Amino acid sequence: MENLPFGRSGRFYRGNLHTHSTNSDGKHSPEEVCRMYKEEGYDFLSLSEHFMEYFGYPISDTRHLRDETFTTLIATELHQGKTKVGETWHVLAVGVPHDFARPSDGETSPEIARRAADAGGPSPSPRFPVCRAQIAWDGVGHAVGGGASG
Numbered sequence: 458m459e460n461l462p463f464g465r466s467g468r469f470y471r472g473n474l475h476t477h478s479t480n481s482d483g484k485h486s487p488e489e490v491c492r493m494y495k496e497e498g499y500d501f502l503s504l505s506e507h508f509m510e511y512f513g514y515p516i517s518d519t520r521h522l523r524d525e526t527f528t529t530l531i532a533t534e535l536h537q538g539k540t541k542v543g544e545t546w547h548v549l550a551v552g553v554p555h556d557f558a559r560p561s562d563g564e565t566s567p568e569i570a571r572r573a574a575d576a577g578g579p580s581p582s583p584r585f586p587v588c589r590a591q592i593a594w595d596g597v598g599h600a601v602g603g604g605a606s607g
């Protein structure tokens with residue numbers, strides 16, 4: 458934990474980029490999840506629902522839950538293919554548009570990660586100008602795609 462930047466000067470925002478609601482396999486509605494995080498002092502939250510056919514490929518629209526002290530980032534957790542150890546491969550895609558298309562037949566993990574990174578999305582708030590960055594990794598800590606446009 459010696460490499461954390463919190464001892465440096467500047468404003469740090471508290472947030473979580475990976476959680477779920479009842480729109481996939483979470484236990485609380487999007488409204489409840491955002492309320493709980495806000496009450497705990499978080500500045501931002503991403504509901505990164507499982508982007509799977511079983512759940513109807515949800516991308517939670519949380520824009521109505523934003524206010525002056527709390528914002529949301531539109532995100533999803535992509536699941537496509539298997540890793541070398543047989544686990545379902547998944548990455549978080551933060552900043553995707555609400556109409557991000559379902560995976561096509563045969564689309565590979567790197568291909569959908571690249572498509573998510575290229576899709577971008579609207580910047581959710583002037584307070585978070587870097588929110589158009591997409592972060593993707595393969596579940597074991599290896600970056601497989603990404604970009605920033607804001």
Ligand SMILES: [Zn+2]
Nearest residue numbers: 475476477534
């Ligand atoms: Zn998850």
